[in-house]
Amino acid sequence: MEQINLAVVGASGRMGRQVIAALNHSADCKLVAALGRANSESEGIDSGVLAGCGANGVKVTADFSILETADVVIDFALPDALNERLQAYQNNSVPAVICVTGLDNDSESAMHSTATKLPILYAANTSVGINLLSALTEKASRVFGSAADVEILEAHHTNKKDAPSGTALLLGEAAARGRGQKLIDVAAYDRNGKDQIHQPGSIGFASIRAGDIVGEHTVYLVVAGERIELTHRVANRSTFADGALRAAVWLTQQKSAGFYTMNDVLGLD
Template identity: 45%
Template sequence: MNRIGVFGANGRMGRALLEVISQDNNCQLSAFCRTGSDLIGFDLGPTTMGAKGPILLKSEQNINHNEIDVLIDFTLASGLKNHLADAVKNKTAMVIGTTGLTENEMLALEQASKTIPIVFARNFSVGINVLLSLVKTAATTLDENIDIEIFEAHHRNKIDAPSGTALAIGEAIADAKGWQHDKVAKFDRSSDEVAKTQNEIGYSVLRAGDIVGEHTAYFATMGERLELTHKASSRITFAQGAVRAAAWLKNKPPGLYTMQDVLSLHD
């Protein structure tokens, strides 16, 4: 039995996680919301597909770590800091999908992974993680004289831009090419007065409506263009990947893992 706790269970991603976990007979669920929320004690069971009973929202301040194997966190960075500290104190494994982390927040995550096992990914979709492998192949196989661009689209409320997933795609390409991503990433050409070079990765962003997530990596040269695209139509796909990661992470030694590890997609 995989005993999973979900932070931010009343949010959009949290609800998707509850649905996936509730339909898995090999999972035991605990649902948490922020301390002080008016929703503490609210029953999400009747609104969750697959729920076989009540799902009472508990305060994240009252976690019984003896009843949980893995905590899943897709909340904001401000909440992750406390969640991570509490998990380290109680030696509880974590699956983390929070995006937009600063360099210092990433360092804190790496430090925590010396004590507990953590799966961190900017995108838990299995399809996206296959895409990360495909862009590496494209980057190392196609002609050197090629233009590389990344386009991403999300809903109007997404804050970080480019998305963490778009950056992960760019970082995978840069790694395959032997480039330092921060030196080749191009986020704004509005002040450029010269033609682009083939030693850069351009990013384009769209925010509109309720788009769940679309990402395309373009590899273009004279006469041909390769487009590798992933489109998500539901947050369920991210939730399924996160729950898969939680099952995989159970009883793993401390360390910082990725979905590439979970899916055995490493070179």
């Protein structure tokens, strides 16, 4: 199979660098564009050097017209300016894997709108294990029903900006879906304070920010006399990079515009 021309947006960020490094051992994809913010310290630097994997000849640029050379985009950039990036993907008719968390309603609507014009895959977490955990959470929640208390604990490094994590919210949505709820109606984000009374049927979230924890998530499903704990831990960010590349390859095979998720990639629906 001919290699896929890949563009990485957010190339100077933690995950953008991981994807660029992962391309060193990818037989399916080759890097043709590394995009970052205008006037950033990384602009003009070889993206391979920036990623610590050796020069690759692709310099970090803020010129989105280079997307015309790409078959697919992986976007690990920050949520601000996502709407403008989505417009650039649409202008260049390039499918995109969006791996951005902390989205507001406007950005989510923009993603769905863009997906009517070209293939868009949204992945709050590209780990194969996390997406399997989501499927297991939904099934367990469906079996236990409203009798179970559901609590989600997540832990990340101190530099993570959003809490709860996008992955924790993904798991919360799975738990709510399993018992016919909408997460927005039952989510409890603050268990602190003497006046915080537990509401039956709610789904609670707790966050830890410490050191260099890559990512840990545990879903507790508890009924009288027993409980299930479903846990996933990531030891290396390359897990997310490999999953993102797998999603990008899959997305290039979709001939129709549409909104896709990792469940589609992994056949979990």
